[in-house]
Amino acid sequence: MQLEFHQVDAFATQPFTGNPAMVYRLDSWLDDALMQQIAAEHNLAETAFLIREGASWHIRWFTPAAEVPLCGHATLASAHVLFEVYDEPGEVIDFTCLSGALRVSRAGSQLVLDFPVRQAQPCDLQAEVELTLGLPVESVLALYEGQRIQELLAILPNEAAVRAYQPDLAAVAKLPGLGLLISAPGDQHDFVSRYFAPSIGINEDPVTGSSHCMLTPYWAQRLDKSRLSAFQCSARGGELHCELIGERVKIAGQALLIASGRLFLP
Structure with missing residues (x-):
């Protein structure tokens, strides 16, 4: 065949x-x-x-x-x-x-x-995520499937912190959920992000469209705007243009x- x-x-x-x-x-x-x-x-x-x-x-x-x-x-x-x-x-x-x-x-x-839309909710894992990252975070949110965490989102203070982060992949793999998303306000974009999912075979995803279903509603509310420019600052990098329309996200x-x-x- x-x-x-x-x-x-x-x-x-x-x-x-x-x-x-x-x-x-x-x-x-x-x-x-x-x-x-x-x-x-x-x-x-x-x-x-x-x-x-x-x-x-x-x-x-x-x-x-x-x-x-x-x-x-x-x-x-x-x-x-x-x-x-x-x-x-x-x-x-x-x-x-x-x-x-x-x-x-x-x-x-x-x-x-x-x-x-994939709506992330505040969760009580900030101390655990900060220990895993080895740096302070502003907040931690989780995407739930029923009572189970599917993804984690950590908000960092700025783009430089997102770019500089060096993951301990073994530690990240022990966190609940499929992967860990980190994000911050961007210097030239509305927000930037990186995504790590070593527990499912992805050490760092170059550009993650689905994560922007979580990121777009978060940053739309925080920045009070429905159209946002985004950049995933992995080694390969990728630019995304996002728009929140009700319960849908256009990317x-x-x-x-x-x-x-x-x-x-x-």
Whole structure:
């Protein structure tokens, strides 16, 4: 069996920046264990698998170690592949996933994600997070799934602190949830961030679209504005344009096809 794949740099305006994702358009689902093995083989932050279901596309995302409920950059990459490689008609692609309905639309050279708000809540883990980070934080919030923490968000005082942070990945992996997000007011953008998820195989994610579903409502309330410019200041870096509209977040960015090939399976 041969499977066609496409590698895309998402939230990027030039090659080797932004966040790379692998995309597979399938006729039917593979076994879950096999999709996980394929994602581990590619060893990118996310590998996306999608199949057509009626008028929409069902999408699933795997890190090298686990399936995740939501991923922005690999959704952007998947829409880019459907539009540019497979000539998907129209200007809008609808996706379904574990987190509900998603939409990606074309707006000139950009693609715009339409994702649900992920509202973070204050939590009592500030002392634990400060110990893990090795520096003081302004506040710590958590994204909950039921009673369980899914993500942690630590607010730092400024962009310099975000850029200078050197993570103790073993300590970060022991925190509750899938990953740790750090953020602060930006010098040239409304806010900046970085994201670490070593417990699911991502030491540092270059650009994390889904985290901006948490960041946008937080900074929109704090800065009293609905349209925000954001920069994820990883080594590769990526710029995002965010807008809060009710219970939805729109996240715009560009994408570039970097490579295509075939995976050979027995």
